[in-house]
Amino acid sequence: MKDRRLIEVNFPLKEVSEESVREKNIRQGHISTLHIWWARRPLAASRATAYAALIPAPDNDDELKEKLEFIAKLSKWENSLNEQLIEKARKDIRDFFNGKAPKVLDCFAGGGSIPLEALRLGCETYALEYNPVAVLILKAVLEYPQKYSQARAEDPKQTTLAGEVQTKGIPRLLYDVKRWGEWVLNEARKEIGRFYPPDPDGSIPVGYIWARTIKCQNPSCGAEVPLMKQFWLAKKKDKKIALKMLVDKERKRIDF
Secondary structure, X not given: OOOOEHHHHOOOHHXXXXXXXXXXXXXXXXXXXXXOOOOOOOHHHHHHHHHHHHOEOOOOHHHHHHHHHHHHHHOOHHHOOOHHHHHHHHHHHHHHOOXXXXXXXXXXXOOOHHHHHHHHOOOEEEEOOOOHXXXXXXXXXHHHHHHXXXXXXXXXXXXEOOEEEEOOOOEHHHHHHHHHHHHHHHHHHHHHHHHOOOOOOOOOOOOOOOOOEEEOOOOOOOOEEEOOOOOXXXXXXXXXXXXXXXXXXXXXXXXX
């Protein structure tokens, strides 16, 4: 019997590609918010291709059409936690592997998209990486949630920037992330807070735009002129914000 997988026969490329593009604008709950990784694969494509590579190619066109429609549905972000849909995908995979979870190995796991989706599909998953940053990302994405999600915090209260909050009974991983995140933020404010003074309205800047400057070649001027290619901060259809250059001729100074 020839072992042919669905991905070798057909694949809903258009639908999965559209979901992958849409996923770039999703922030809440997406692993991309943990840490920037320059070669991160879309979760939609990772989930769809993993499933298509782990199930057999259908014997007839009707079944093939049904499977392709299922993959397109499976790749949608809103179905990432759809238990009914995910369980069906897991069952399809287990049925092909005689009721057992197949082993999936990603030798260049990077940001963890492929192994995460293999885990979601119920596979026994292994991820390898040489880059220490990627290793830490993989631990945060794949290992720690599995290992510590059931443990509960014992401290009754925790002091945060928002004040004292109840912490006893919350997941230990959530507690530790919040606790040490607050610690890092407090230490950073002690060390570099003076470089981020509050604006007149009380808001605190989170970053600066810098530019190289040259001295104006006009002998009677001598002002420092910033070398900036463009002044747009945001240029979307529903949001346009730009810097405005203010030239003070008397003081020979440029502000924004």
